[in-house]
Amino acid sequence: MELAQWFCFGILFTLMSAGLAYLSIKVKLSWWVWGALIISCLLILFGLAWAGASFLEGVAQSGAIALICFSGPGILAISWIWKRYIRPQAANLSS
Amino acid sequence: MTNDPSNINQDQEGVESTIVSEKQSDQGTDLSRRTFFKRFAVGGGAALLGGGATYAAGSASVEGRIAKDYPETNEDFKPFRQKNTTLSYAASPVLAARDNTRMEQFKKLHDKPADYFWPKLFQHFEHNVPYDNSRPGFTQLDGALQHASWMPWANWSGPKGKMLLFGGTGVPNTPPYTWDQSDKHENKHQFTDAKEAADAVRSAGRLFGALRVGIARNDKRWNYDPIYDLTQDKELSWEKDFPFKPKSVIVMVVPMDYDGMATAPSRVSAATAGIGYTQMAVLAGAMKHFMNGLGYNAVGAGNDLAISGAYGIMAGLGEGGRNNCLLVPGYGPRVRICKVFTDFDFEDEYDQPHTWGITEFCKSCKKCADACPSQAISHSTEPSFYPDHERAKEPGYNWSNHIGVKKFHTDAKRCVDYWLETDSDCGACIASCTFNEPDFWHHWFIMAINPFTPKLIHGLMAELHPAFGYGSTQNPEKVKKFWRTGEGMRVNKHNKSTFGTSNIS
């Protein structure tokens, strides 16, 4: 059963890659914003994977802290990038 | 629109331009779709490559690096006399009565009553203190588990039957660890090469229940010399008494249950160690008979014959920790070690000591020392050749310490004293260890990056371990949790026994 976690994260990872590829043809961002965006996405996935394993091993506290410590900063960084750099180009996203 | 010809032209142009712009837009869509798939493929491929490389680097890291500097010894180092182990002394009424100065000194230094005498308590170890059904971890339920875990040992009959419960004290030549070679096959099996032999031995060990199997050369430095049989109060020599001249030592570790050990110190953690001893006997006994069946001499050993931790390091299975345990990657100190001495020569297939940065980590982490209820574990930052615990300077106090080898020395006398006081074999230094983890990817990830992390980060990692919810001791909730770990065992879809976790929050 534990290995099912890897399968789920494979799907999430694929979706993340697709999302970033889509974004790359819709908006223009400088290299360091791309770097921050990719790292943030990986942080979110890392926190989720850690939390999944922690819940499976029965140490919920570890999972909760991982979400706060890893996924949390990732979400904050993406929100900021979105607001500051992507939303101004929002018209491109739907075209 | 109008019928004006000029308008017709205009309309035609408009239609044409619409067609052109639709074509352009189709081309644009195709282009962006193509760009999307291209970037998705390139980005995903790069990420996969990066992930693969990270995984390969992590796998290489958990293999460890050869530790060329182990062991560091000085001129005071010599093989350890088994008679001087704390457990030999504590379990032998004859030895303790003959050399009562050690007991007297301990009583004086630790404010013990005048009639305090370890062997008297040890004779009934784990049966000295009545059950307390109001105290989680020390109830009849917990006690029944503790006693049952040692059953095969306790029940063995024969001249040493009564002493088998004390097998963990290092009594040699007991039924599971017999020196008898009468079932040795007359034909010596010939392997194609040493690699085939080592693989066969490791495969047999895996089948018999070993978590890891390493092969070390027989090394006089780590063999008890002389060996001591407390049941006869007799010292035994490797040359005259041991049935053959060993060449190799097969070192195997068995895992201990994560949730059982997490209850430390309690009768449940004692049961976790107890069943570990039982499994050691099965494993080493089976391996001894396997080697005998191949036509070679072999003797299994639990805590007897040699210093298990040192052989574990020599066989490349782990590193020495502050708590004086072998710390095995992925499990930390939550293992028990058994050995099989044999005259089979593994030629160039011997394992070597390895490092994963674990002893280095111990310099910054003192979690086991903080958790030890008897203050038996050193808080010193650096390992040393001599013990440096609180009583280390008292004349004659260090009789049970193996001096002259660089390591973290403990005061095992305080440890045994705490065991006798609580009627359990504690284990808080195992449960609290930063490397004591269930078998999940994120712990392996930490293990893999450990050798590359600076000292400052080690201290932070040690602090984060309890913050993330691991390693607490003296926690009644852990006992309650343990007694629910049987839920779902009919199907056991989370492989609890393998992953070493209860999967219950």
Ligand code: SF4
């Ligand atoms: S078993 Fe308990 S008393 Fe002994 S060293 Fe470990 S923590 Fe201390």
Ligand code: SF4
């Ligand atoms: S708790 Fe820390 S100091 Fe103690 S053995 Fe484990 S890693 Fe080393």
